[in-house]
Amino acid sequence: MGTALITGASAGLGLEFAWQLATARHDVVLVARDAERLERLAAQLRAAAGVHAEVLAADLTDRADLERVAERLRSDERPVGLLVNNAGLGLHQRFVTGDLAREEAALDLMVRAVLVLSRAAVEPMVRRGRGAVLNVASVAALTATGTYSAHKAWVRTFTEGLASELHGTGVTATVLCPGLVHTEFHERAGIDQHVPEIAWLSPERVVATALADVRRGVVISTPSLRYRLGSGLLRVLPRAAVRKLNEPRRALGFGE
Structure with a gap:
C-alpha cells in the first residue's frame, strides 16, 4: 500500500486505522481538523513504528480545505x-426540526468529501x-x-459502482459497513450507549477486518457474523418493514 491517507484520523476508527497501518510499516498522512491532536499522534507513530507521519489539518466541509487534501x-x-x-x-436530530446547517455540513463531510x-x-x-x-459506511445504509x-x-452504492469501474485497473474500492463500535463517535453525537455488550464491536477488530478485506479486493466489508446476518436480513425485508424498524434502530444508535 505504501503511504495511506486517513481522514478523521484523530479519533475513533480513524485513529485505529492510523495505528494499524503504521505498525504494519506504512507511512501515513493524517487528516482531521484538530492540528494539535494530529501532531501528537504523528509524534507517537514516528516514535513507536518508525514511519513517516505527515499532518494535514483540514476541515473537509470547507471547499478550500477539501481541495488541499485532494491536491x-x-x-x-x-x-x-x-x-x-x-x-x-x-x-442525533430529526430532519424536520433539526438544524439545517448541520445537515448541510454532514452532507459535505460524508458525501461530497468522499466523492x-x-x-x-x-x-x-x-x-x-x-x-x-x-x-467507511455503516450497516445503517440498509x-x-x-x-x-x-x-x-450513498457511500455504499458509490463504492460499489467505483469498484466496478476500476475492475481490471489494478486499483480496488472497498466499503466498510460496521455496526456499533466502541469509539468516541456515539459519545460526541449524544447517542445513548445503553445497549447490550453483544451488539458492540471493538475498533481493533473492525479495522483489522477492513484492511484484510482491502488486501483481498473485497468490495463490501461487514465485520462480524452477526452484522453480516443482520445486513442480509435487511436486504431481503420489504422496505415497509425496514421503515417500521426505524425507532428501535434509532435507540441502538444508528442515525439520528
Whole structure:
C-alpha cells in the first residue's frame, strides 16, 4: 500500500486505522481538523513504528480545505497508495426540526468529501496501476434512519459502482459497513450507549477486518457474523418493514 491517507484520523476508527497501518510499516498522512491532536499522534507513530507521519489539518466541509487534501492525493512525487475516507459525524436530530446547517455540513463531510477525494486518489492510482480506496459506511445504509442512513447508503452504492469501474485497473474500492463500535463517535453525537455488550464491536477488530478485506479486493466489508446476518436480513425485508424498524434502530444508535 505504501503511504495511506486517513481522514478523521484523530479519533475513533480513524485513529485505529492510523495505528494499524503504521505498525504494519506504512507511512501515513493524517487528516482531521484538530492540528494539535494530529501532531501528537504523528509524534507517537514516528516514535513507536518508525514511519513517516505527515499532518494535514483540514476541515473537509470547507471547499478550500477539501481541495488541499485532494491536491495531496494527486501528488505523483509522494504517491498515496491507500485512501481511507473515514471522517464522519452523527447528527442525533430529526430532519424536520433539526438544524439545517448541520445537515448541510454532514452532507459535505460524508458525501461530497468522499466523492472529491475518491476521484483525486484514483486518477494517479490508475496511472500507476495499483492502489486502493476504503470508504467507511455503516450497516445503517440498509435502514431508514434519517439523513445519516441516506449518506451512508450513498457511500455504499458509490463504492460499489467505483469498484466496478476500476475492475481490471489494478486499483480496488472497498466499503466498510460496521455496526456499533466502541469509539468516541456515539459519545460526541449524544447517542445513548445503553445497549447490550453483544451488539458492540471493538475498533481493533473492525479495522483489522477492513484492511484484510482491502488486501483481498473485497468490495463490501461487514465485520462480524452477526452484522453480516443482520445486513442480509435487511436486504431481503420489504422496505415497509425496514421503515417500521426505524425507532428501535434509532435507540441502538444508528442515525439520528
